[in-house]
Amino acid sequence: MDSGPVESALSPVDHEVVYSTVVLVPGAQWLRLLFGDVRLAGDPAGNGSYLLITSLADGDAQVLNAEHLGQWRNTSAYFNGDAVLVELVSYGGTGPSVLVLDGVMAGEALGQVVADLCGADDRVLSSDPRVARHPAAGCTAFMINDVNSQFLTAGHCGAVAQQLIQFNVPLSNGQGNIVNPPASEQYAVEPSSSQGFDGPVGDDWHYFGVFPNSVTGLQPYQAQAARFTMALPPPSPTGQSIRVTGYGTVEPPVPPQWNQAQTTDVGPMGQVVGTSIRYFTDTSSGNSGSPIIHENSGQCVGIHTNAGCGLGGNRGTTFANSGLQTALANPLGICRAGQGPVVPPLYVIGDQMNHFGTADTATGTFGKIVQVGAKWQGLAYSTDAGILYAVNTDRQLFTIDPNSGAATLLGTLSGSPGTITAMAYDRVNKRIVGMLQNTGQLAAIDPNALTATGFGASTFGNIGGLAFDPASGKLFGVDDTAAGTRLVSFDPNTGAKTTIGALGAGINDCNGMAYVDAEDALFTIDAGSENLLRVDRQTGAATVVGNTGSLFGAAYGMEAIPSLPPPGCPGDLDGDNATGQADLGILLAAYGTCEGDPLYNPVPAELAEPLNCVDQGDLGVLLANYGCGG
Structure with a gap:
């Protein structure tokens, strides 16, 4: 199918x-779409075209813009019905x-094969928020306490293309066919993060991370609020029990609705x-890929991988595995995001992990x-005011504590329509x-009235x-x-x-900007x-400072906080x-002097860094605030 x-x-x-x-695929239990050369015009952060996919069985919907399609590797979520x-x-x-639609994955009734029960099937239904279904691989995955609350599964589950994971999975239907959760509970795997061994x-x-959800924008840990603590198993099995929670198949007399729904069992x-x-x-x-949980402590001690109750027990890999330990200590892709030191004054919000933090202007990290x-x-x-503000795609305005990152919602901006894709403070x-x-129009934002009022010409572009x-x-x-990112200025x-x-x-996707007073640079x-x-x-012209070590997408915010925000009226030198x-x-009497010069005055020198000279930066701060208090 091609729309032209x-x-x-x-x-x-x-x-x-x-x-x-x-x-339509008549009789299918579920569908997943496979797209071809889709081209979506506009900026995915604001006015970008998007696909809206809606199940006719239950009304669940997914929005995919150009950025989402790349993350989902030109596929959709799983949708119930035909x-x-x-x-x-x-x-x-x-x-x-x-x-362009190239094909459709359509679900049929899945085989119900049970190969590794230790006697009668004693599993019961479970709702552990840390455990996800890994449907493309027919496996389970679980969230861990690594640096970014990402995922582990079995190595033989990790190499399937077009992977995703699902949380809060419903029971299957009366024939044992899986029922999918809403698209808001499904997450695409971030491929550059994957490390594993089969x-x-x-x-x-297998160790991997996921992109934020295309509907909610949240990472799984933000939505699920729980993860496993990894630990080594006790050296002796005496008096110890193991729980395994996951999305296994079932056979009668177990109800078919339990098939590949979350169940759990405890054994010696x-x-x-x-x-x-x-x-x-x-x-x-x-x-x-299920977590092996030490029931006595509640900690996760490994990854379930193999059947074998008749061969001395079912089996799995512990966290003593050196390859796994090396991977956890050296994460890739989204798993490593935000691991640099916190070095003010340049703040950034909204990498693919939804982090608030700092970018080091010396190293880039x-x-x-x-x-x-x-x-x-x-x-x-x-x-x-000495306040850091942030805005999101829904035009919600927040204050951000730069020390803790705590966000306080002020409200939703009314006024001139359109997504607000950038902010700055006009001093x-x-x-x-x-x-x-x-429209490419500037807007004056009033945080008290919660209004955004457009002014000046509509200049369009992707600012x-x-x-x-x-x-x-x-x-x-x-x-x-289309020709690359350009620097522009506005009156x-x-x-x-x-x-x-x-x-x-090669530079064509810059979605934030900040002026750093201390370096007099953008x-x-x-x-x-x-x-x-x-x-x-x-x-x-841009020069590379260094790699951030994180993943940034179509939208994020940047701002620098002056290292010495002056009280009262900035530039008030005579009190x-x-x-x-x-x-x-x-200031002019000391302009051009540095510490040690006869005419040097340390008071104007403190308006902007460097703090031991009176220069253009200090003059700029004073002129920007000329008339304050008058």
């Missing part, structure tokens, strides 16, 4: 269905989109031999402070300024980041185009846009390479609670 090029004729702030079709409605939704003015008993493991622990462990706990096909919220778009620090006009992505430069009094932004009064220049070859992150970049304000002519005279 289709687009909307509506205004840029409106959207409509430009193509729709029903995919028919889904597929709609292509576009905003006006974004250009043509194309929907070896013999005791050397069968067997011997630990090298990096393998034995136990007499009921499992079956589908339990591979991103260090997480906390995991918080989802779908973040922009950050702005009011130098007057001259003393207001938060945002970018209305659908993903804004930063205010107090020295020039200009707003700078990054504009992603903060009229909104007039000026193109400065390209950041450089910074952004290229989501394609995950590098922190320093951007030249005169030419737009009269106002910034004016007298203060300017004090």
